[in-house]
Amino acid sequence: MDRPTGVFVTQIRPDFGRWEELYSLIMRSFAYMDGVIDPPSSAHLLTAERLKQKARQEIGLLALRDGRIAGCVFTQERADTLYVGKLAVEPDLQGQGIGRLLMQAAEDLAVSRGKGAVELQTRIELDGNHRAFVRLGFDETERTAHEGYDRATSITMRKVLL
Numbered sequence: 001m002d003r004p005t006g007v008f009v010t011q012i013r014p015d016f017g018r019w020e021e022l023y024s025l026i027m028r029s030f031a032y033m034d035g036v037i038d039p040p041s042s043a044h045l046l047t048a049e050r051l052k053q054k055a056r057q058e059i060g061l062l063a064l065r066d067g068r069i070a071g072c073v074f075t076q077e078r079a080d081t082l083y084v085g086k087l088a089v090e091p092d093l094q095g096q097g098i099g100r101l102l103m104q105a106a107e108d109l110a111v112s113r114g115k116g117a118v119e120l121q122t123r124i125e126l127d128g129n130h131r132a133f134v135r136l137g138f139d140e141t142e143r144t145a146h147e148g149y150d151r152a153t154s155i156t157m158r159k160v161l162l
Contacts, residue, residue: 004063004097007070009105012060018069019048022062025069026051029088037123039146039153043086054086061105063089063098073102075109081119081158082110103136107161116162121154133157 023046030043046054054060054074063071071089075082084106089098103118110118120138122129130140138159143152 004065004101007063007065007098007101009061009063009101012055012062012072016055019052021069022072023048023051025072025090026086026088028091029071031091033123033126037125037153039149041123059109061102061109063102065093065098071098071102073106075106077113077115078119080115081117082106082113082115084118084120087120099132100136107159111161117158117160119156119158121156123154124152130155130157 026043026046030041033041033043057076059075059077061073061075062069069090070093071087073084073087075084077083084103087099087102089102107118118138119141120133121144122133124143134157136159138157140155141158142156144154144156145151146153
């Protein structure tokens with residue numbers, strides 16, 4: 001697949017001032033999960049202010065198209081991996097390769113930081129996400145349960161880079 005036209009990825013900078021816009025994008029992107037996954041997405045715990053705090057502790061990447069925030073992903077360094085979360089693409093721009101571009105940027109960041117793999121979690125109920133991550137080279141490594149659940153609620157997936 002070719003690079004999406006007019007889209008570039010950049011790191012969220014300390015002077016980023018569009019937290020409300022980013023928060024709204026994440027909420028629109030995750031809305032399809034409401035009533036599908038149990039427990040509900042942790043995206044519901046976010047606010048614009050919490051996103052700002054998250055960006056101080058993690059590395060946030062933005063996909064921009066003509067100045068519009070098209071998508072984002074947040075990354076967190078771990079011992080030997082880079083964990084990616086809150087991958088979100090504006091719903092009307094999905095299917096154009098923006099998520100793939102963000103994931104490639106996360107992989108590039110992982111390699112630049114000497115991490116041997118990228119890891120993520122996706123919910124059990126989200127079969128489409130599982131297939132998409134497999135297409136990107138991820139393999140399932142574990143199934144886990146959220147606190148208070150006696151069944152698996154999440155799938156951990158990993159892509160070895162080095």
